[in-house]
Amino acid sequence: MTDLALFDSLLSASTHPDPAFPRFHPRPAQGWINDPNGISHINGRYHVFFQYNPESARHSQIQWGHVSSADLVHWEEHPVALSPQAGGPDSAGCWTGVVTSDGGVPTAAYSGVRDHGGHSQVVIARGSADLVTWEQDGHVAASMPSDPLVTAVRDPFLFWFDGARYAIQGAGLADGRAALLLYTVEDMNDWKYQGIWLTSADPVAAVHTPAEIWECPQLVEVPDSSGGSAWVMMFSLWLSGDDHEHANGVGHLIGSLSPDPTSGLPVFVPSSGGKSDLGRDFYAPQIVQLSYGSSSGSSPVALLWGWANEGPGRDGRRGRTQEEIDDAGWAGVLTHPRVLSLVDGALAVSPAPEVLAYRGAAVAVGAALAADAVVVAGAAGSVVVPAFAEVLVRGGAASSGGVSSRGVSSGDVELALVSSADGDSDDNRQVVYSGSLASGEELRIFIDASLVEVYRTGSVATTLRAYPAAGEEWQLTLHDGATADVWELALPE
Structure with a gap:
């Protein structure tokens, strides 16, 4: 933005010239974005910051962009919040961090890098009550630990336990292990380093969160379907040579947090x-803890946003070349806000209920996709889905109990891009998502131009990017017994 005027980011997206530009996931019309940062709920508004380069669709000179919302539906874009300061500890970029209310003052704690290739430090900035203007004086709250075993540090995250405030940072060690560093934070301006807290040598971590550096560490309390709660630790699993591909993706650990009987520090x-x-196509999520069960006397609440990047295509899907990304002038999108919980001891991720406000006109209601299906404008056994859509799929007992005429086994779901000019030939189908669907199970799918989010009840989500070419349409195919409701997405008044 060139001035302080605010505008509805989603309304602006609806007029974007690129048909692949998402309309229901707020982001600036141009420029590169990646990691969500500083997610917070302060003075009645949700604030989502993000890594941002407004000058091009490439990862360079990272600043903090900023959008906010009172309802998680209508979003406003604000001016750049944090920018690299010449000669300061963040002169090579304002990288990932968090925002908290510190004595009533909005406060950012983020990774600042003085020079490219240098070590990061925790830099503090203070914001106005509406979080739109920020004072950056270059104050460093934590520097690189003196421990020679610690070779890389990044991405501070704050949490509360037993009435005390703590921080963690992701790290890499000289022996190749990923690690988590612990700090006590009585004063936001002066973090006290307590040492290496956990490493990827832990037998549970070695299985579920293997990496060379644990990036973007998160630690939140989430409700359990049993009626209690547990702690979830989440990492982005960095490997050398990733270059925004991130083959290991994001992993999490579920466990307990208790005070050490000697030091009192959390374990x-x-x-x-x-x-x-x-x-x-999912990396660098950030979670905001809206309430703790232990302190609020109710179920804890945690919301997650993730980053879905552009790319050359993965797992057989067609992507965009760097030249196409440059021509489009934008790269990266954040997911819908997601609610975290545990179901039968496993992590479950669901869309925040507020995003259902985007549900517009019904395209198909209760369409039974069988040989005698009610078919909406598509080939037999399929439904054509709009480019901006919500789909609710319900599994059912297969009437044939076998394999359909399309070769889709009982219970399977397929979302594909199909050339409308060439009909339903398998040679003209780009499968974007496929998976099994048990009787009575539900999938909720959101399509926003080139971003697809799939939520399976009681499980984690699946985030994908796909780019419809000219003459292609989205098509949903299910086996006997399943039904689908399809709605267009629309911005509510």
């Missing part, structure tokens, strides 16, 4: 874990 003991998203 995290992981008991299980897994992948935090099943797509290859």
Whole structure:
């Protein structure tokens, strides 16, 4: 933005010239974005910051962009919040961090890098009550630890436990292990380093969160379907040579947090874990803890946003070349806000209920996709889905109990891009998502131009990017017994 005027980011997206530009996931019309940062709920508004280069669709000279919302539906874009300061500890970029209310003052704690290739430090900035203007004086709250075993540090995250405030940072060690560093934070201006807290040598972590550096560490309390709660630790699993491909994706550990009987410092003991998203286009999520169960007397609440990048295509899907990305002038999108919980001891991720406000006109209601299906403008056994859509799929007992005429086994779901000019030939189908669907199970799918989010009840999500070419349409195919409701997405008044 060139001035302080605010505008509805989603309304602006609706007029974007690129048909692949998402309309229901707020981001600036131009420029590169990646990691969500500083997610917070302060003075009645949700604030989402993000890594941002407004000058091009490439990862360079990272600043903090900023959008906010009172309802998670209508978003406003604000001016750049944090920018690299010449000669300061963040002169080579304002990288990932968090925002908290510190004595009533909005305060950012982020990774600042003085020179490219240098070590990061935790830099503090203070914001106005509406979080739109920020004072950057270059104050460093934590520098690189003196421990020679610690070779890389980044991405501070704050949490509360037993009435005290703590921080963690992701790290890499000289022996190749990923690690988590612990700090006590009585004063936001002066973090006290407590040492290496956890490493990827832990037997549970070695299975579920293998990496050379644990990036973007998160630690939140989430409700359990049993009625209690547990702690979830989430990492982006960095490997050398990733270059924004991130083959290991994002993993999490589920465990307990208790005070050390001697030091009183928290001790995290992981008991299980897994992948935090099943797509290859999801990385660097950030979670905001809206309430703790231990302090609020109710179920804890945690919301997650993730980053879906552009790319050359993964797992057989067609992507965009760097030249196409440059021509489009934008790169990267953030997911819908997601609610975290545990179901039967495993992480479950669902869309925040507020995003259902985008549901517009019904395209198909209860369409039974069988040989005698009610078919909407598509080939037999399929439904054509709009470019901006919500789909609710419900599994059912297969009437044939076998394999359909399309070769889709009982219970399978397929979302594909199909050339409308060439009909339903398998040679003209780009499968974007496929998976099994048990009787009574539900999938909720959101399509926003080139971003697809799939939510399976009681499981983690799947985040994917796909780019419809001219003459292609989205098509949903299910086996006998399943039904689908399809709605267009629309911005509510």
